[in-house]
Amino acid sequence: MDLRTASIDRIRNGTFDVFIVGGGINGAVSAAGLAGRGASIALVDRGDFGAFTSQESSNLVWGGFKYLETYEFLLVRKLCMSRNRLIKAYPDNIKQIGFLAALDESSPFPPWLAALGSLAYWAIGSFRTHHPRLLGAAKIKSAEPVIDTSGVRGGVEYYDAYLKDNDSRFVFGFIRSALDVGAAAANYVELIDARRDGTVWRMRLRDVENGGELSCTSRILVNATGPFIDGVNSQLGLRTEHRIVYSKGIHLIVPRITPNERVLAFFDDTQRLFYVIPMGSRSVIGTTDTRVAHPVTQVTAEDREFLLGQINARLDLAKPLTAADVIAERSGVRPLVVSQDGDDRENADWTKLSRKHEIEIDRNDKAISIFGGKLTDCLNVGEEVAAGVERLGVPLEPDTHTWYGEPARATRDEFYRQARLMKLDALRHKRDVEPLSDRLWRRYGRRAFEMLDEIQRDPTMGEDIMDNADYLRVELHLAAGTEMITKLEDFLRRRSKISQVVSEQAIRASAGIHEVAEILFGADADDKVAEYFGDTPRPASN
Numbered sequence: 001m002d003l004r005t006a007s008i009d010r011i012r013n014g015t016f017d018v019f020i021v022g023g024g025i026n027g028a029v030s031a032a033g034l035a036g037r038g039a040s041i042a043l044v045d046r047g048d049f050g051a052f053t054s055q056e057s058s059n060l061v062w063g064g065f066k067y068l069e070t071y072e073f074l075l076v077r078k079l080c081m082s083r084n085r086l087i088k089a090y091p092d093n094i095k096q097i098g099f100l101a102a103l104d105e106s107s108p109f110p111p112w113l114a115a116l117g118s119l120a121y122w123a124i125g126s127f128r129t130h131h132p133r134l135l136g137a138a139k140i141k142s143a144e145p146v147i148d149t150s151g152v153r154g155g156v157e158y159y160d161a162y163l164k165d166n167d168s169r170f171v172f173g174f175i176r177s178a179l180d181v182g183a184a185a186a187n188y189v190e191l192i193d194a195r196r197d198g199t200v201w202r203m204r205l206r207d208v209e210n211g212g213e214l215s216c217t218s219r220i221l222v223n224a225t226g227p228f229i230d231g232v233n234s235q236l237g238l239r240t241e242h243r244i245v246y247s248k249g250i251h252l253i254v255p256r257i258t259p260n261e262r263v264l265a266f267f268d269d270t271q272r273l274f275y276v277i278p279m280g281s282r283s284v285i286g287t288t289d290t291r292v293a294h295p296v297t298q299v300t301a302e303d304r305e306f307l308l309g310q311i312n313a314r315l316d317l318a319k320p321l322t323a324a325d326v327i328a329e330r331s332g333v334r335p336l337v338v339s340q341d342g343d344d345r346e347n348a349d350w351t352k353l354s355r356k357h358e359i360e361i362d363r364n365d366k367a368i369s370i371f372g373g374k375l376t377d378c379l380n381v382g383e384e385v386a387a388g389v390e391r392l393g394v395p396l397e398p399d400t401h402t403w404y405g406e407p408a409r410a411t412r413d414e415f416y417r418q419a420r421l422m423k424l425d426a427l428r429h430k431r432d433v434e435p436l437s438d439r440l441w442r443r444y445g446r447r448a449f450e451m452l453d454e455i456q457r458d459p460t461m462g463e464d465i466m467d468n469a470d471y472l473r474v475e476l477h478l479a480a481g482t483e484m485i486t487k488l489e490d491f492l493r494r495r496s497k498i499s500q501v502v503s504e505q506a507i508r509a510s511a512g513i514h515e516v517a518e519i520l521f522g523a524d525a526d527d528k529v530a531e532y533f534g535d536t537p538r539p540a541s542n
């Protein structure tokens with residue numbers, strides 16, 4: 001029986017301490033934090049895990065330097081502490097990275113003020129990152145020749161962190177951690193309705209894949225539906241003090257702009273910071289901040305032209321970037337929290353609305369709602385939800401902090417020792433890709449030991465499966481059993497970032513794509529490939 005079917009079977013007619021609706025970052029950390037402390041947990045998402053807002057972020061783990069502009073010192077301090085904690089807990093997945101901000105005549109701050117700000121930012125972050133530096137235009141040009149420094153007055157380089165892989169894979173890490181300690185979590189299962197009945201919640205669920213209905217009960221319900229939180233709360237009859245408004249942000253993924261592993265930061269014409277962020281062999285340009293009324297968004301021609309125009313005006317490229325250079329796009333809404341009675345429309349500059357999160361606990365109905373937040377804040381959200389669950393009467397085991405983070409240093413050293421002994425890195429044939437040992441350890445942690453065994457048993461397991469992406473046959477076999485990949489898109493877009501860095505045309509032409517599908521889906525392979533490429537209608541999610 002596959003992992004998803006087994007999870008659904010456990011959810012069907014099950015009784016749980018906590019039922020979590022929504023498998024983005026906030027639902028995933030809640031599940032991991034609670035299951036890791038002994039609670040019985042069910043989690044469902046009507047799409048794939050991390051397939052909504054949590055796959056559209058900038059992949060940055062940061063304290064929010066730019067929130068200093070709105071004097072949100074407490075929020076910045078909190079986010080810096082969260083960033084520091086995440087860097088420590090995920091040394092291979094979350095890497096410190098320099099942000100080089102080039103400031104021209106139209107920038108809202110002169111370089112000396114930006115330098116003061118970055119010193120303050122460094123201090124607010126308890127000096128845990130490399131120290132910032134003030135740079136003249138000539139230094140900026142020699143560090144990043146791609147920047148057009150003709151109008152640049154100077155700049156600063158300060159440090160934050162980023163996810164080496166993608167945001168949704170990071171989310172899945174928490175789902176996997178919850179599954180490892182006994183949680184039942186299923187993707188493509190929708191909460192249709194839930195009612196408080198005496199001392200329990202009664203949930204009605206729908207398996208989006210086959211339309212079948214199922215039900216379960218729990219003592220507590222956690223609403224982690226991100227941008228959909230208000231709709232779900234009102235459907236369930238839950239009243240809250242807060243609500244959500246939406247800020248749309250887009251990213252464009254293009255061929256690598258600078259060879260350096262560094263973020264380039266610029267002020268756009270509206271005086272808002274935007275970035276060029278490394279993603280493997282690509283660069284991600286973004287983001288934007290547009291108020292929208294609906295959570296489902298896409299990149300419009302206007303969005304695309306705006307970002308391309310902004311970046312072309314700030315770079316010294318032999319040929320300006322055009323829409324034809326865009327390999328993939330991302331569009332999402334930030335769920336921003338406002339109070340129920342406060343009229344945010346009166347807010348003169350609504351882009352200044354805070355990025356904080358709020359967790360509301362309903363003692364009568366035994367429900368918890370998670371509003372807003374950031375990926376960076378995820379450990380705090382996990383802990384605050386756990387505290388809320390305890391307040392609602394479900395005792396938890398002491399927090400040993402084992403529900404997050406990479407395995408211990410000694411385990412890592414042992415993996416690298418074994419990888420060296422079997423000359424794992426010599427299996428790599430492609431140029432310009434990172435050593436296999438780094439990739440396998442970062443993506444799979446302890447599960448990477450199994451891969452070494454498999455490759456030794458059968459050397460074909462160490463072969464690259466797709467000509468234009470970095471995935472070994474053994475990774476696919478392991479993913480098929482452990483990563484609940486229900487659609488080809490779950491693999492190409494979220495467990496891996498292949499569809500973000502390889503064009504759809506190239507994926508379609510890839511020699512290995514059918515073998516990928518066969519390993520993941522067996523007899524259903526052809527249907528799943530056809531579904532992915534839109535050759536058959538895809539069932540709607542979200």
Ligand SMILES: Cc1cc2nc3c(=O)[nH]c(=O)nc-3n(C[C@H](O)[C@H](O)[C@H](O)COP(=O)(O)OP(=O)(O)OC[C@H]3O[C@@H](n4cnc5c(N)ncnc54)[C@H](O)[C@@H]3O)c2cc1C
Nearest residue numbers: 022024025026046053054058060191226249373374375376
């Ligand atoms: C453009 C952009 C850039 C960002 N950049 C960063 C960044 O660099 N760093 C950072 O820290 N943060 C960043 N963020 C913020 C961060 O991405 C979000 O705060 C976070 O992903 C929100 O996660 P969530 O779990 O609340 O919501 P989501 O990820 O949207 O998850 C909610 C889930 O609920 C599910 N759901 C809804 N209704 C139902 C139902 N009835 N039944 C079952 N499931 C349901 C949905 O399918 C969805 O998967 C960015 C956000 C945006 C939009």
